[in-house]
Amino acid sequence: MLQRAPILLVLFGAAVGLFSMPPARAKEPLHLVFAADLIPLSFEDGGVARGILIDVAREVFEHRLGLTVDAALYPWERAQQMVKRGEADGFITVATKARAEYANCGRIPVLRAQLHPLIRSDHARRQEIAAATNLAALKPFSIVSYFGNGWAKQNLADFDVIYATDFQASLRGLAQGRGDLALVTMTAGAYYLREFGLEKKLVMLPLTVDRFEYVLCLGKQSPQAALLPEFDRVLDVMRSEGAYAPILREYGLEPKDYY
Structure with missing residues (x-):
């Protein structure tokens, strides 16, 4: 009996230590930020964040x-600053040199989209703008962006x-005579032309x-940064x-055109 006592004390001490340990910390949610009101990519629907980029991230x-x-959802400039400061984990967007300074971006695109000039249908120099064969040829004209x-x-x-303050404001401004043209994708551009009733005023x-290739970018300060390769996989x-x-078709897009 005297020989077994130390063993019992060790086991008891181990059990006490086990139950006194703090519970394992649950995995923190992945905090992703998106541009507000950029249908069909990211927008609010009945108080819920929705859109192609958000649906893919959740899937x-x-x-x-x-x-x-x-x-x-935030104003796009603010969303980017949040990732830059480490207040959010990341976003899904186009990889650029500026973003590469504070975030690592994936290699598999969530979405592909072509960029086209958008002009007023009654623009005095419409034929001249339409004759452009590349971006450099548009340099003589003022471009509305956000x-x-x-x-x-x-x-x-x-x-x-x-x-302009945001994408929507840039389209409204162009329609009202601000600048010569805007550069928009078929995804968001075509939607807002219909939404604002601008299909007769503006032509793509x-x-x-x-x-464009929209990819996941995770901030270098994010504790979730190691998830990037797994997302791509x-x-x-x-x-x-x-x-x-099915995700693309839910928003009226055909995979062959955007993926």
């Missing part, structure tokens, strides 16, 4: 990886750019100025399975 992280996504547009900052540094030209699987198509 990958929540349904396939078992993680929680906290998706929030704050937070990283592509514009990177590619239009030598152009005459007029910045066939010239493809650039092709799962997204690639979804692509091969055809599981991505």
